[in-house]
Amino acid sequence: NAGVTQTPKFRILKIGQSMTLQCAQDMNHNYMYWYRQDPGMGLKLIYYSVGAGITDKGEVPNGYNVSRSTTEDFPLRLELAAPSQTSVYFCASSYSIQGGGYTFGSGTRLTVV
Amino acid sequence: DAKTTQPNSMESNEEEPVHLPCNHSTISGTDYIHWYRQLPSQGPEYVIHGLTSNVNNRMASLAIAEDRKSSTLILHRATLRDAAVYYCILRSGSNYKLTFGKGTLLTVNP
Numbered sequence: 001n002a003g004v005t006q007t008p009k010f011r012i013l014k015i016g017q018s019m020t021l022q023c024a025q026d027m028n029h030n031y032m033y034w035y036r037q038d039p040g041m042g043l044k045l046i047y048y049s050v051g052a053g054i055t056d057k058g059e060v061p062n063g064y065n066v067s068r069s070t071t072e073d074f075p076l077r078l079e080l081a082a083p084s085q086t087s088v089y090f091c092a093s094s095y096s097i098q099g100g101g102y103t104f105g106s107g108t109r110l111t112v113v
Numbered sequence: 114d115a116k117t118t119q120p121n122s123m124e125s126n127e128e129e130p131v132h133l134p135c136n137h138s139t140i141s142g143t144d145y146i147h148w149y150r151q152l153p154s155q156g157p158e159y160v161i162h163g164l165t166s167n168v169n170n171r172m173a174s175l176a177i178a179e180d181r182k183s184s185t186l187i188l189h190r191a192t193l194r195d196a197a198v199y200y201c202i203l204r205s206g207s208n209y210k211l212t213f214g215k216g217t218l219l220t221v222n223p
Contacts, residue, residue, distance in 0.1 A: 033211075035213075041215065042200065042213035043213040044213070045210055048210060059212075090157070092156075101147075102149075102159060102211060105156055106156050
């Protein structure tokens with residue numbers, strides 16, 4: 001059981017470039033989430049999904065896109081990277097909406113220069 | 114989302130119990146109280162959650178006040194590996210999103 005796997009772990013992008021952050025879970029969780037964490041701050045929700053084919057915006061969705069074609073995968077797409085998107089990105093999944101814990105990945109550290 | 118208030122930082126000695134407080138005076142009847150922790154350079158880790166009754170698991174205990182307006186995460190014997198930021202989060206029973214604040218930075222002294 002790998003849990004939640006994020007790739008890559010580190011990436012440096014130039015302003016205006018695009019990239020996809022990958023997230024995969026093997027726990028058959030319906031709910032998946034993308035968060036970002038800026039230095040010294042708590043996590044902020046970017047996008048979430050309640051199942052394959054269903055996604056919705058979180059607190060800070062601008063500059064990002066997501067898709068959920070399978071239960072296992074929830075990639076996050078950055079178009080036209082900006083320095084403000086320099087952050088650590090965490091993917092998470094959960095099974096239940098009634099209590100229950102989230103499982104987080106180990107994160108992707110992204111720097112936009 | 115109902116808000117929580119936690120101290121910015123706390124300090125403890127190794128092998129001693131740690132009581133991490135959280136105030137949530139605007140909690141609603143359907144809000145679960147969740148605790149997560151984040152070790153340096155890692156993703157958050159689920160610790161414990163509860164609704165009304167006190168809860169125990171292998172990691173910690175959660176003590177919930179009778180009026181539910183506050184709660185305390187108890188680490189029974191702190192170790193150096195418990196040094197982390199601890200987040201107290203309210204999650205509505207009908208809402209699957211977690212809203213993270215700044216949490217409490219716990220320092221454990223050897």
